[in-house]
């Protein structure tokens with residue numbers, strides 16, 4: 001039962017990360033309309049407040065509209081938790097790709113004073 005899972009203290013970082021995803025979603029989804037889905041406005045708020053650095057310079061309505069349209073798989077104008085988790089999955093994959101690229105290309109870049117590991 002979700003209730004018993006959520007009432008337990010997370011025992012690992014991964015469990016707390018999962019709880020954070022759920023809590024963050026509901027923090028915004030409960031603001032207007034359906035409590036369990038994100039409206040366009042709620043999604044925008046979540047993206048700007050929680051993922052501002054990922055959106056980078058594209059903090060405009062067009063970018064939010066694009067994300068909304070990409071995420072709203074069933075075209076009901078709302079992003080439900082399943083649709084939201086797909087975005088988080090895609091972003092995490094992108095972060096992992098970046099991490100792997102950085103790891104394999106381990107030599108310090110020119111002009112950057114990267115700390116040397118022994």
Ligand SMILES: [Ca+2]
Nearest residue numbers: 029032034037
């Ligand atoms: Ca809502």
Ligand SMILES: [Ca+2]
Nearest residue numbers: 072074076078
């Ligand atoms: Ca939807």
